[in-house]
Amino acid sequence: xxxxxxxxxLLERAKADxxxxxxxxxxxxxxxxxxxxxxxxxxxxxxxxxxxxxYNVGLRVTPETPLKRVAKGRERSVPRRKxxxxxxxxNVSFLGTGGTIASYVDYRxxxxxxxxxxxxxxxYAPDLADICNVQARVLFSLLSEDMGGKNWRRLAQExxxxxxxxxxxxxxxxxxxxxxYTAAALSFMLTDLTGPVVLVGSQRSSDRPSSDAFLNLMCxxxxxxxxxxxxVAVMHEETSDLTCTVHRGTKVRKMHSSRRDxxxxxxxxxxxxxxxxxEVTWHGGHRPRAxxxxxxxxxxxxxxxxxxxxxxxxxxxxxxxxxxxxxxVLAGTGLGHVRKPLVTRIRKxxxxxxxxxxxxxxxxGRVGLYVYSxxxxxxxxxxxxxxxxxPETALVKLMWVLGHTTEPxxxxxxxxxxxxxxxxxxxxxxxxxxx
Amino acid sequence: xxxxxxxxxLLERAKADxxxxxxxxxxxxxxxxxxxxxxxxxxxxxxxxxxxxxYNVGLRVTPETPLKRVAKGRERSVPRRKxxxxxxxxNVSFLGTGGTIASYVDYRxxxxxxxxxxxxxxxYAPDLADICNVQARVLFSLLSEDMGGKNWRRLAQExxxxxxxxxxxxxxxxxxxxxxYTAAALSFMLTDLTGPVVLVGSQRSSDRPSSDAFLNLMCxxxxxxxxxxxxVAVMHEETSDLTCTVHRGTKVRKMHSSRRDxxxxxxxxxxxxxxxxxEVTWHGGHRPRAxxxxxxxxxxxxxxxxxxxxxxxxxxxxxxxxxxxxxxVLAGTGLGHVRKPLVTRIRKxxxxxxxxxxxxxxxxGRVGLYVYSxxxxxxxxxxxxxxxxxPETALVKLMWVLGHTTEPxxxxxxxxxxxxxxxxxxxxxxxxxxx
Numbered sequence: 001x002x003x004x005x006x007x008x009x010l011l012e013r014a015k016a017d018x019x020x021x022x023x024x025x026x027x028x029x030x031x032x033x034x035x036x037x038x039x040x041x042x043x044x045x046x047x048x049x050x051x052x053x054x055y056n057v058g059l060r061v062t063p064e065t066p067l068k069r070v071a072k073g074r075e076r077s078v079p080r081r082k083x084x085x086x087x088x089x090x091n092v093s094f095l096g097t098g099g100t101i102a103s104y105v106d107y108r109x110x111x112x113x114x115x116x117x118x119x120x121x122x123x124y125a126p127d128l129a130d131i132c133n134v135q136a137r138v139l140f141s142l143l144s145e146d147m148g149g150k151n152w153r154r155l156a157q158e159x160x161x162x163x164x165x166x167x168x169x170x171x172x173x174x175x176x177x178x179x180x181y182t183a184a185a186l187s188f189m190l191t192d193l194t195g196p197v198v199l200v201g202s203q204r205s206s207d208r209p210s211s212d213a214f215l216n217l218m219c220x221x222x223x224x225x226x227x228x229x230x231x232v233a234v235m236h237e238e239t240s241d242l243t244c245t246v247h248r249g250t251k252v253r254k255m256h257s258s259r260r261d262x263x264x265x266x267x268x269x270x271x272x273x274x275x276x277x278x279e280v281t282w283h284g285g286h287r288p289r290a291x292x293x294x295x296x297x298x299x300x301x302x303x304x305x306x307x308x309x310x311x312x313x314x315x316x317x318x319x320x321x322x323x324x325x326x327x328x329v330l331a332g333t334g335l336g337h338v339r340k341p342l343v344t345r346i347r348k349x350x351x352x353x354x355x356x357x358x359x360x361x362x363x364x365g366r367v368g369l370y371v372y373s374x375x376x377x378x379x380x381x382x383x384x385x386x387x388x389x390x391p392e393t394a395l396v397k398l399m400w401v402l403g404h405t406t407e408p409x410x411x412x413x414x415x416x417x418x419x420x421x422x423x424x425x426x427x428x429x430x431x432x433x434x435x
Numbered sequence: 436x437x438x439x440x441x442x443x444x445l446l447e448r449a450k451a452d453x454x455x456x457x458x459x460x461x462x463x464x465x466x467x468x469x470x471x472x473x474x475x476x477x478x479x480x481x482x483x484x485x486x487x488x489x490y491n492v493g494l495r496v497t498p499e500t501p502l503k504r505v506a507k508g509r510e511r512s513v514p515r516r517k518x519x520x521x522x523x524x525x526n527v528s529f530l531g532t533g534g535t536i537a538s539y540v541d542y543r544x545x546x547x548x549x550x551x552x553x554x555x556x557x558x559y560a561p562d563l564a565d566i567c568n569v570q571a572r573v574l575f576s577l578l579s580e581d582m583g584g585k586n587w588r589r590l591a592q593e594x595x596x597x598x599x600x601x602x603x604x605x606x607x608x609x610x611x612x613x614x615x616y617t618a619a620a621l622s623f624m625l626t627d628l629t630g631p632v633v634l635v636g637s638q639r640s641s642d643r644p645s646s647d648a649f650l651n652l653m654c655x656x657x658x659x660x661x662x663x664x665x666x667v668a669v670m671h672e673e674t675s676d677l678t679c680t681v682h683r684g685t686k687v688r689k690m691h692s693s694r695r696d697x698x699x700x701x702x703x704x705x706x707x708x709x710x711x712x713x714e715v716t717w718h719g720g721h722r723p724r725a726x727x728x729x730x731x732x733x734x735x736x737x738x739x740x741x742x743x744x745x746x747x748x749x750x751x752x753x754x755x756x757x758x759x760x761x762x763x764v765l766a767g768t769g770l771g772h773v774r775k776p777l778v779t780r781i782r783k784x785x786x787x788x789x790x791x792x793x794x795x796x797x798x799x800g801r802v803g804l805y806v807y808s809x810x811x812x813x814x815x816x817x818x819x820x821x822x823x824x825x826p827e828t829a830l831v832k833l834m835w836v837l838g839h840t841t842e843p844x845x846x847x848x849x850x851x852x853x854x855x856x857x858x859x860x861x862x863x864x865x866x867x868x869x870x
Contacts, residue, residue, distance in 0.1 A: 143809055145772040148747040177768035181746050257770050257800030258864055305752065308743045308766070310830060311616050312583040317740065320755040331743070333612035335692050337580040365692030374578055395745060429693055 004044040010067050011035065011047075019073030022049065025066040026059045032070060033057070039208045048208065052126070056211050085133040090168035090224040092131075095158055096138035097147065097174050097182075125214055131221045131278070135167065144175025144182075144201075149399065152185035153298040159197045160190060160294040169195045169224035173217070176201035176254055176262065179233060183249035184396040185300075186231045187420040193229040194292035199249065200234050203260045212236045212260040219244035219274035226280045228271075229289040230421070235263040237273060246272040246286070250393045250422035253363065266363055267388045268424045287421075301326050301402035306395040308361055309338045315345045322349035326406070327398045329357045330383075331391040335429075336360055336367035337374045347381035355402060355411045359386035359394045368429045382408075384415045387423045397422060439479040445502050446470065446482075454508030457484065460501040461494045467505060468492070474643045483644045487561070490676075493644025520568040525603035525659040527566075530593055531573035532582065532609050532617075560649055566656045566713065570602065579610025579617075579636075584834065587620035588733040594632045595625060595729040604630045604659035608652070611636035611689055611697065614668060618684035619831040620735075621666045622855040628664040629727035634684065635669050638695045647671045647695040654679035654709035661715045663706075664724040665856070670698040672708060681707040681721070685828045685857035688798065701798055702823045703859045722856075736761050736837035741830040743796050744773045750780045757784035761841070762833045764792045765818075766826040770864075771795055771802035772809045782816035790837060790846045794821035794829045803864045817843075819850045822858045832857060 003011065016022050016035060023032045024047065033049035036056060042048060046058045047067075061067070085091070128134050139158060140151055159170040174182060183199045190197060200220040202213035212235075220234045223246070231249035238261050247265045256262035265271075272282040304327040307318070321328060328349070332338050336358040338346070350356055358367050358378060366388040369375035379385070386394045394415075401414045418425060438446065451457050451470060458467045459482065468484035471491060477483060481493045482502075496502070520526070563569050574593060575586055594605040609617060618634045625632060635655040637648035647670075655669045658681070666684035673696050682700045691697035700706075707717040739762040742753070756763060757780070765781075767773050771793040773781070785791055793802050793813060801823040804810035814820070821829045829850075836849045853860060 143772070143807065145746075145768050145774050145809060148774070177772055178746050254769065254797050255799055257795045257797045257802065259800065262797065262800075302747055305748075306743065306745045308741065310741045310827065311580075311613050312737055313740075314759065317756060317759060320759075321752060324749065324752060324755075333580050334689065337578070337612055339583070340581050360692045362689050362692045362697065364690055365694065365697075367692065372578065374580060392745065 003038040003047070006045050006063060007038070007047045007061055009063065010061055010065060014067045014069050016067065016069040017073060020069050021071040021073070023068050023070055024049065024059055024061070026061065031057055031059065034073070036208075039205075042208065056208060058208075058210065089131070089133050091133045091135055091166060092221055092224045093159075093162035093167040093170045094134060094136035095155065095162075095170060095172050096136065097140045097151070097155070097172060098142040098144070125217050127214075127218060128221055131218065132168070132224050135162075142175070144177040144179060147175070147178050147182055149185070149300050149302050152182055152189065153300065155182065156186055156189035156296050156298045159186065160296040163194050163197075163294045164292065167195065169221070170197045171217070171220045172197065172199050174199050174201050176203055176235075180252050180254055180263075180390075181392050181396055183231055183233050183247075183252055184390075184393040184422070185400070187249040187422070188397055188400040189296060189298040190231060191295045191297070192290040192292055193231070193287075193294055194289050196223045196226065196228040197231045197249075198223050198234050199232070203236075203258060203262055210260070212241075215241050215276065216244060218276070218278075222274050222278040222280065225278070227288045228286055230287045232271060233263060234274060236260040242276055244274045245270045246274060246280075248286075248421045250397075250420050251390065251424075253390055253392065266390060267365070267427050297404075299403035300399045302399065303327070304329070304395060304399045304402060306331065306391055308391070309333065309342070311339065313339065313342065315341045318342055318345050318349075322352070322354050325354060327355040327357070327402050327411075329359060329386065329391055329394045329398055331359050331361040332367070333361060335365075335371050335375055336369055336378070336383075336385065337372070338378070340374075343374075343377050343381060346378065346383060350382040353406070355384065355398060355406075355408070355415075356382070357384045357386045357394050357398055357415055359389055359391040361391070363390065366427060366429050371429075384412050387416060388427050389422050393422050438473040438482070441480050441498060442473070442482050442496055444498065445496055445500060449502045449504050451502065451504040452508060455504050456506040456508070458503050458505055459484065459494055459496070461496065466492060466494065469508070474640075477643065481644065490649050491644045491646050524566070524568050526568045526570055526601060527656055527659045528594075528597035528602040528605045529569060529571035530590065530597075530605060530607050531571065532575045532586065532590070532607060533577040533579070560652050562649075562653060563656055566653065567603070567659050570597075577610070579612040579614060582610070582613050582617055584620070584735050584737050587617055587624065588735065590617065591621055591624035591731050591733045594621065595731040598629050598632075598729045599727065602630065604656070605632045606652070606655045607632065607634050609634050609636050611638055611670075615687050615689055615698075615825075616827050616831055618666055618668050618682075618687055619825075619828040619857070620835070622684040622857070623832055623835040624731060624733040625666060626730045626732070627725040627727055628666070628722075628729055629724050631658045631661065631663040632666045632684075633658055633669050634667070638671075638693060638697055645695070647676075650676050650711065651679060653711070653713075657709050657713040657715065660713070662723045663721055665722045667706060668698060669709065671695040677711055679709045680705045681709060681715075683721075683856045685832075685855050686825065686859075688825055688827065701825060702800070702862050732839075734838035735834045737834065738762070739764070739830060739834045739837060741766065741826055743826070744768060744777070746774065748774065748777065750776045753777055753780045753784075757787070757789050760789055762790040762792070762837050762846075764794060764821065764826055764829045764833055766794050766796040767802070768796060770800075770806050770810055771804055771813065771818075771820065772807070773813070775809075778809075778812050778816060781813065781818060785817040788841070790819065790833060790841075790843070790850075791817070792819045792821045792829050792833055792850055794824055794826040796826070798825065801862060801864050806864075819847050822851060823862050824857050828857050
């Protein structure tokens with residue numbers, strides 16, 4: 001996008017264009033970097049430049065702001081750095097899936113493309129090479145809302161393969177929309193992890209001053225030196241650019257549509273924090289690296305549905321779902337309730353062989369089927385309590401469980417067992433001010 | 436439930452029984468009140484007594500705890516206080532719907548019954564009479580998961596009638612599970628409110644030491660003296676017994692299955708706070724009392740569905756819903772996305788006359804259909820942006836809107852207009868660290 005008048009005039013005077021390298025002085029501080037294209041979200045008097053370390057800054061300019069061109073973009077080669085592997089650094093496998101995070105900005109046109117090679121990723125975030133040997137390949141190039149079971153299965157296979165070949169970590173740049181679902185799926189599919197599998201996303205595209213892509217990627221890469229053997233998500237902790245949070249893959253949920261600190265660990269403390277300088281602080285409870293080899297078990301039943309109930313939900317809509325599903329996760333109200341007319345339909349579905357699991361649409365807290373009469377009716381009908389699992393995690397888990405057994409007592413046994421940190425046994429039904 | 440051994444022995448020595456009035460000294464403090472039945476959630480060495488003001492306390496006893504009987508329960512009459520109306524106090528109408536909050540404990544048996552009259556409510560929370568003239572009647576006696584459109588319509592009528600007859604506030608004790616849905620429905624149905632309509636619930640039943648029923652009821656009643664003319668929910672602010680939060684009816688959501696401070700205002704600040712002593716602090720933005728008379732417009736289309744999308748949601752499940760519905764609210768991923776195969780089905784449903792509104796399953800933040808390509812496809816297909824509305828509020832609003840018009844441009848116009856505080860125009864798509 002073209003810059004509005006004030007910034008455009010400033011650039012024109014300096015004979016500088018998008019893609020050129022410039023020096024700008026704002027509030028007594030001088031910045032040098034590549035002029036990025038204007039973004040529709042940026043304010044009109046803000047010039048965005050990409051610094052040498054990959055971070056973008058947005059600079060509010062006046063007609064008098066000193067700005068000079070240092071190098072023409074056309075004279076710069078398309079940024080591709082061939083980086084030799086350093087045997088002292090950990091090898092990290094980057095598995096591209098698409099999404100804002102993995103994209104690569106063509107400085108000459110401003111167009112955003114997925115990074116397709118290690119070289120492109122390295123030039124996109126050059127500081128990554130200080131942390132690790134980047135080994136990148138692109139598995140998919142999908143909007144995350146289009147990721148599904150097929151992609152989870154492939155990702156699990158590739159992540160295991162790379163860890164078993166010696167990668168110290170697998171980093172999966174991923175669109176944020178369904179990052180939590182994928183993280184949960186990989187958590188159930190992978191065991192004996194010799195290193196972390198790190199889902200990482202970005203809420204603001206990399207051509208914007210407020211992009212969170214760099215810090216998130218750097219923090220993800222830093223986990224290659226940590227003693228961590230589980231699937232996690234790493235995202236901005238706050239709105240500032242200082243720390244990222246390490247979330248357990250089965251407990252993380254996108255809780256804001258647009259903030260950079262959108263991701264939250266629910267029903268337990270996050271596993272830890274990665275500081276911008278690479279220091280990792282653990283809050284306790286994370287799983288260390290296993291001896292390996294990493295095992296993949298990615299069988300899944302895809303005919304599993306997630307249904308949030310609401311007042312007046314027509315029973316025949318539930319029936320329509322039950323007919324098409326081998327399993328249904330309900331997000332009930334409160335402790336795990338549904339309206340009366342649904343109880344008989346649920347009972348019938350269970351008799352017909354559908355596994356029904358109850359979670360809470362409150363998201364926080366456990367279900368409790370023995371507190372009120374409606375819960376007891378549901379328990380008697382054969383509904384499996386989802387404990388404190390997120391509805392989304394329970395969905396993915398039920399898909400995985402039904403891929404392995406359809407025997408009701410085994411399904412129940414697995415659903416109420418803590419397989420991958422998805423259930424917090426320390427969370428009491430009433431953790432606040434118990435009687 | 437019977438008390439376990441230690442408490443039972445102490446009571447037996449004092450010849451005291453459930454329902455008797457006792458004096459107990461614990462940690463140099465002496466308490467006098469009625470012995471409540473043991474509750475399955477209570478710890479085994481905790482004795483629960485109900486103080487004169489209606490609050491319960493749980494006292495941890497030892498075999499040496501001084502405890503004496505003051506009066507036999509059988510000698511006390513069933514607690515019914517006839518309270519004369521005081522012309523200096525505001526009249527407050529309590530409309531019972533059922534749920535934990537409205538229940539009345541029979542001290543002799545420990546059984547929990549709904550409070551059926553003003554007298555019962557007054558004896559259940561005697562301090563209410565210090566605040567207002569209690570005028571109570573029971574409309575329904577339902578678990579809140581069984582409340583629906585029919586009940587909302589009746590409640591709206593009764594609330595309007597009572598305010599138009601001079602009540603300074605209408606307080607609606609309600610089960611917590613669907614309290615938010617009912618609050619939203621009343622918000623759209625009632626206009627020109629001459630006083631507040633206050634939904635109030637309790638997360639812990641009134642026979643438990645940790646019950647939140649009393650503080651919540653008292654705080655709700657205190658709003659009868661406030662200059663407030665909208666539908667609100669009043670619930671514990673924290674886990675302590677000091678303050679309640681006043682939530683706007685269209686912005687409130689139950690965000691925890693069991694905590695006393697389960698309710699949260701999303702996407703704006705709560706309207707205010709009621710202190711235990713009755714003082715009300717406003718955070719700005721609440722609507723004052725209107726001149727009236729209160730108007731009711733409770734027409735609704737009930738064939739409206741709420742559907743949370745997830746990876747691999749089968750398109751034919753969407754079709755099954757579309758066939759049965761006049762309107763569908765989607766809770767999409769992120770800024771309001773769905774997987775690709777759903778787009779054509781959504782387009783078809785819209786062509787067939789179904790109104791489709793997009794909200795976000797992140798719950799926090801706005802939808803933004805013009806940021807990514809999938810959003811633009813949906814916008815072109817005719818999907819109506821739900822702005823920053825809660826999915827539940829958008830459901831109730833669409834029911835209400837479709838009760839008044841099915842003309843697509845009118846439906847759209849109403850859905851994107853802020854009718855009852857359900858849209859926060861100040862919330863930017865990216866309110867944190869804008870570029």
